[in-house]
Amino acid sequence: xxxxxxxxxxxxxxxxxxxxxxxxxxxxxxxxxxxxxxxxxxxxxxxxxxxxxxxxxxxxxxxxxxxxxxxxxxxxxxxxxxxxxxxxxxxxxxxxxxxxxxxxxxxxxxxxxxxxxxxxxxxxxxxxxxxxxxxxxxxxxxxxxxxxxxxxxxxxxxxxxxxxxxxxxxxxxxxxxxxxxxxxxxxxxxxxxxxxxxxxxxxxxxxxxxxxxxxxxxxxxxxxxxxxxxxxxxxxxxxxxxxxxxxxxxxxxxxxxxxxxxxxxxxxxxxxxxxxxxxxxxxxxxxxxxxxxxxxxxxxxxxxxxxxxxxxxxxxxxxxxxxxxxxxxxxxxxxxxxxxxxxxxxxxxxxxxxxxxxxxxxxxxxxxxxxxxxxxxxxxxxxxxxxxxxxxxxxxxxxxxxxxxxxxxxxxxxxxxxxxxxxxxxxxxxxxxxxxxxxxxxxxxxxxxxxxxxxxxxxxxxxxxxxxxxxxxxxxxxxxxxxxxx
Amino acid sequence: xxxxxxxxxxxxxxxxxxxxxxxxxxxxxxxxxxxxxxxxxxxxxxxxxxxxxxxxxxxxxxxxxxxxxxxxxxxxxxxxxxxxxxxxxxxxxxxxxxxxxxxxxxxxxxxxxxxxxxxxxxxxxxxxxxxxxxxxxxxxxxxxxxxxxxxxxxxxxxxxxxxxxxxxxxxxxxxxxxxxxxxxxxxxxxxxxxxxxxxxxxxxxxxxxxxxxxxxxxxxxxxxxxxxxxxxxxxxxxxxxxxxxxxxxxxxxxxxxxxxxxxxxxxxxxxxxxxxxxxxxxxxxxxxxxxxxxxxxxxxxxxxxxxxxxxxxxxxxxxxxxxxxxxxxxxxxxxxxxxxxxxxxxxxxxxxxxxxxxxxxxxxxxxxxxxxxxxxxxxxxxxxxxxxxxxxxxxxxxxxxxxxxxxxxxxxxxxxxxxxxxxxxxxxxxxxxxxxxxxxxxxxxxxxxxxxxxxxxxxxxxxxxxxxxxxxxxxxxxxxxxxxxxxxxxxxxxxxxxxxxx
Numbered sequence: 008x009x010x011x012x013x014x015x016x017x018x019x020x021x022x023x024x025x026x027x028x029x030x031x032x033x034x035x036x037x038x039x040x041x042x043x044x045x046x047x048x049x050x051x052x053x054x055x056x057x058x059x060x061x062x063x064x065x066x067x068x069x070x071x072x073x074x075x076x077x078x079x080x081x082x083x084x085x086x087x088x089x090x091x092x093x094x095x096x097x098x099x100x101x102x103x104x105x106x107x108x109x110x111x112x113x114x115x116x117x118x119x120x121x122x123x124x125x126x127x128x129x130x131x132x133x134x135x136x137x138x139x140x141x142x143x144x145x146x147x148x149x150x151x152x153x154x155x156x157x158x159x160x161x162x163x164x165x166x167x168x169x170x171x172x173x174x175x176x177x178x179x180x181x182x183x184x185x186x187x188x189x190x191x192x193x194x195x196x197x198x199x200x201x202x203x204x205x206x207x208x209x210x211x212x213x214x215x216x217x218x219x220x221x222x223x224x225x226x227x228x229x230x231x232x233x234x235x236x237x238x239x240x241x242x243x244x245x246x247x248x249x250x251x252x253x254x255x256x257x258x259x260x261x262x263x264x265x266x267x268x269x270x271x272x273x274x275x276x277x278x279x280x281x282x283x284x285x286x287x288x289x290x291x292x293x294x295x296x297x298x299x300x301x302x303x304x305x306x307x308x309x310x311x312x313x314x315x316x317x318x319x320x321x322x323x324x325x326x327x328x329x330x331x332x333x334x335x336x337x338x339x340x341x342x343x344x345x346x347x348x349x350x351x352x353x354x355x356x357x358x359x360x361x362x363x364x365x366x367x368x369x370x371x372x373x374x375x376x377x378x379x380x381x382x383x384x385x386x387x388x389x390x391x392x393x394x395x396x397x398x399x400x401x402x403x404x405x406x407x408x409x410x411x412x413x414x415x416x417x418x419x420x421x422x423x424x425x426x427x428x429x430x431x432x433x434x435x436x437x438x439x440x441x442x443x444x445x446x447x448x449x450x451x452x453x454x455x456x457x458x459x460x461x462x463x464x465x466x467x468x469x470x471x472x473x474x475x476x477x478x479x480x481x482x483x484x485x486x487x488x489x490x491x492x493x
Numbered sequence: 494x495x496x497x498x499x500x501x502x503x504x505x506x507x508x509x510x511x512x513x514x515x516x517x518x519x520x521x522x523x524x525x526x527x528x529x530x531x532x533x534x535x536x537x538x539x540x541x542x543x544x545x546x547x548x549x550x551x552x553x554x555x556x557x558x559x560x561x562x563x564x565x566x567x568x569x570x571x572x573x574x575x576x577x578x579x580x581x582x583x584x585x586x587x588x589x590x591x592x593x594x595x596x597x598x599x600x601x602x603x604x605x606x607x608x609x610x611x612x613x614x615x616x617x618x619x620x621x622x623x624x625x626x627x628x629x630x631x632x633x634x635x636x637x638x639x640x641x642x643x644x645x646x647x648x649x650x651x652x653x654x655x656x657x658x659x660x661x662x663x664x665x666x667x668x669x670x671x672x673x674x675x676x677x678x679x680x681x682x683x684x685x686x687x688x689x690x691x692x693x694x695x696x697x698x699x700x701x702x703x704x705x706x707x708x709x710x711x712x713x714x715x716x717x718x719x720x721x722x723x724x725x726x727x728x729x730x731x732x733x734x735x736x737x738x739x740x741x742x743x744x745x746x747x748x749x750x751x752x753x754x755x756x757x758x759x760x761x762x763x764x765x766x767x768x769x770x771x772x773x774x775x776x777x778x779x780x781x782x783x784x785x786x787x788x789x790x791x792x793x794x795x796x797x798x799x800x801x802x803x804x805x806x807x808x809x810x811x812x813x814x815x816x817x818x819x820x821x822x823x824x825x826x827x828x829x830x831x832x833x834x835x836x837x838x839x840x841x842x843x844x845x846x847x848x849x850x851x852x853x854x855x856x857x858x859x860x861x862x863x864x865x866x867x868x869x870x871x872x873x874x875x876x877x878x879x880x881x882x883x884x885x886x887x888x889x890x891x892x893x894x895x896x897x898x899x900x901x902x903x904x905x906x907x908x909x910x911x912x913x914x915x916x917x918x919x920x921x922x923x924x925x926x927x928x929x930x931x932x933x934x935x936x937x938x939x940x941x942x943x944x945x946x947x948x949x950x951x952x953x954x955x956x957x958x959x960x961x962x963x964x965x966x967x968x969x970x971x972x973x974x975x976x977x978x979x980x981x982x983x984x985x986x987x988x989x990x991x992x993x994x995x
Contacts, residue, residue, distance in 0.1 A: 128574075376848065471949075
């Protein structure tokens with residue numbers, strides 16, 4: 008009897024202790040969902056829906072980060088609730104590549120808006136990422152590397168697409184890519200791969216602090232950023248770095264483009280485009296930025312190794328654009344550059360202006376700088392304007408490219424056999440070894456004395472201390488001639 | 494009795510065993526791998542851990558927050574990662590707490606390699622020495638005025654002897670076996686090149702600093718692409734007169750062959766090329782701040798992403814020399830308000846290449862002498878500009894574009910190169926002022942220049958004839974668009990009267 012009572016009591020204690028232990032440690036977990044955050048409510052742990060931790064999700068089809076994120080989407084998050092998915096605790100690396108996209112199988116109706124936090128490390132992807140509406144991917148600065156290792160070139164040859172016509176039948180908004188580096192994996196073998204393509208995402212869609220680097224292997228040497236016609240009012244696209252790949256040094260990489268703009272946007276603000284090319288021995292990438300749309304601002308840009316920095320109006324009309332603080336040069340171990348800004352003329356396409364359909368007008372350029380190597384071999388022009396047939400070759404007197412800068416160059420529109428245009432950079436018609444037949448660049452100059460020396464034919468000079476016969480001058484055949492005011 | 498005691502002992506044993514059995518049920522799979530600082534999250538079988546970030550408040554605490562951070566950065570939990578977010582927001586938030594070491598001051602033998610993003614708590618952290626932020630790393634507060642790093646009175650420098658509260662990378666390499674300790678790369682392959690260094694959402698306060706040297710808020714002479722300062726307030730409001738003052742932001746880009754640059758002291762090269770933007774900044778100096786007070790200095794010919802958004806003010810009774818000094822090429826300065834300085838933006842004072850710069854939307858307060866001052870330091874003196882330079886000569890300012898300058902007093906734009914003064918009394922706002930280049934021979938006094946201000950030769954347009962009317966700037970032009978005018982189409986301002994040219 009005593010023994011039976013003792014046994015009953017023992018089991019009672021056991022069950023009680025088990026329950027106490029369970030409750031004390033996790034009193035409410037049975038109500039919590041897989042991946043939910045754990046927070047204290049009073050003195051006990053409970054779950055929170057402020058974000059979902061993808062590193063502990065169960066039942067994923069695979070252990071790679073993309074499968075685990077996809078599992079959170081498809082089985083954890085209530086449909087269309089919106090969420091932060093924290094994937095920073097997932098181990099990534101070459102041994103655990105993504106064979107599918109995190110958004111595989113999702114549709115416009117099932118892809119809930121989400122902010123996805125990516126971990127530091129290398130995420131090797133073997134399939135294209137197509138971001139749904141209102142999706143943001145945010146990495147840990149350049150520590151988050153997304154490396155492509157595709158078996159073939161996708162029909163839209165980019166690693167990441169900002170939306171699609173399927174996922175956003177009415178157009179996407181709020182798609183963001185931030186604080187990540189895109190690169191080609193060491194075993195990548197598909198050339199002409201691009202970085203980011205935005206064909207569908209408009210307002211509140213932007214790219215910030217993104218590096219696109221193909222230097223580690225063959226592959227990521229296509230277009231780093233393409234902004235298609237369906238991406239109007241997107242941007243700004245800020246703080247972007249592009250290096251298209253090591254094969255530029257020995258092979259042709261003429262297809263490498265830093266950015267292609269085909270829609271009016273919030274602009275590109277802060278970008279460095281560096282190609283490891285050599286214009287003396289190979290074919291360099293033709294253009295770093297192709298501006299083929301109206302109403303864009305391009306600001307704070309640096310170029311090396313592209314034939315042209317910004318090409319305006321190559322394949323489509325480009326009007327009402329503003330370019331501020333762009334500079335480039337030969338950086339030593341990178342390639343040289345030929346024109347910092349190249350304005351195309353649709354009727355006579357030379358070099359990078361390869362199309363006959365473009366038309367550039369109403370373009371304002373402020374602050375152009377040329378620097379770098381001083382060898383005549385790498386001579387660069389600050390501005391080449393095919394519309395007016397003008398080359399701003401602001402080099403030193405010897406004709407060697409040193410520092411050349413332009414304050415203001417504004418191209419208006421064509422009228423009466425000419426064009427409205429204003430610049431503060433005087434270019435005389437004197438030929439040099441690198442610019443044998445320059446067109447003069449007339450300016451309006453001022454001074455308080457009678458002008459002297461050579462001048463750009465067509466320029467005007469105002470002598471603020473002059474009288475009726477010594478007030479106004481015009482430059483005729485490189486010499487100042489007074490205009491007598493009657 | 495013995496039986497009862499025995500049964501009681503058995504019950505206690507069973508209970509203990511049951512509790513031990515119960516615990517794994519709630520920590521089912523990660524209990525042997527979790528590390529202090531892991532965050533808790535619900536997994537498929539209950540609460541488990543995640544390595545999404547390291548919670549610095551949950552690790553063994555050092556003597557102060559920076560020692561704790563230093564221990565984490567030197568520990569295996571951090572260094573076994575590819576990089577991590579370290580969340581220190583839970584360490585005594587809302588308090589004033591000391592910081593006696595640079596979190597990155599214990600340098601690994603090969604230099605720093607693993608990037609960190611450190612989230613700082615609210616409150617004030619009194620720092621005793623410079624924080625040098627290494628490659629790819631960032632510090633992020635909870636907002637300016639919410640998270641403050643305050644220099645102590647006897648603040649000292651870190652290993653590279655730069656008297657800055659925060660440094661974005663460093664050229665220091667002495668302790669790292671031939672590599673840059675904070676930026677990686679071979680030290681003999683100059684320059685240092687940190688990437689992605691960031692300072693965000695905090696205040697840097699030098700009010701308690703009593704040292705004799707100028708103290709710098711953020712110094713960048715080694716970080717390039719994707720390196721930023723954003724939403725940062727610089728504050729210097731000492732209660733008694735300070736010896737020198739605070740320079741909020743100090744950026745040095747490459748300047749070939751200039752031995753006066755700080756990096757040249759060690760035979761290195763400054764290299765903040767293509768860094769920035771430096772955005773959303775506030776600098777405030779109190780009445781007792783030192784005479785060397787200055788909001789920002791941008792120096793070097795390589796070009797940066799510029800300053801975009803800054804309020805810059807001092808309350809000193811004797812105005813400091815300049816709010817912002819610009820001695821650099823290819824730099825934008827945009828959306829800036831300045832008050833309490835002799836010069837708001839001083840352009841080209843050092844005689845370095847200062848070309849292709851763009852100033853946009855610059856506004857001055859009521860206590861200023863010059864809002865924008867274009868200096869002329871070429872040996873030929875005022876009225877000359879050596880740009881582009883001839884070999885070996887002192888360079889000067891040229892190709893400077895100013896769009897929208899607004900003053901409240903003094904001079905809106907003072908251009909010493911063309912001897913132009915756009916005073917507040919006549920030109921409180923200036924839409925466009927572009928200084929181009931010198932024409933003709935050196936020191937000819939002939940410049941391409943365009944301004945929309947009628948104070949100096951400008952080009953006006955109207956549909957009536959101005960013939961005989963008075964004008965303000967001798968040499969200005971006027972186009973009469975009237976198709977029926979019989980008195981002229983093109984006019985020039987001669988002395989003070991419009992005269993028909995054609």
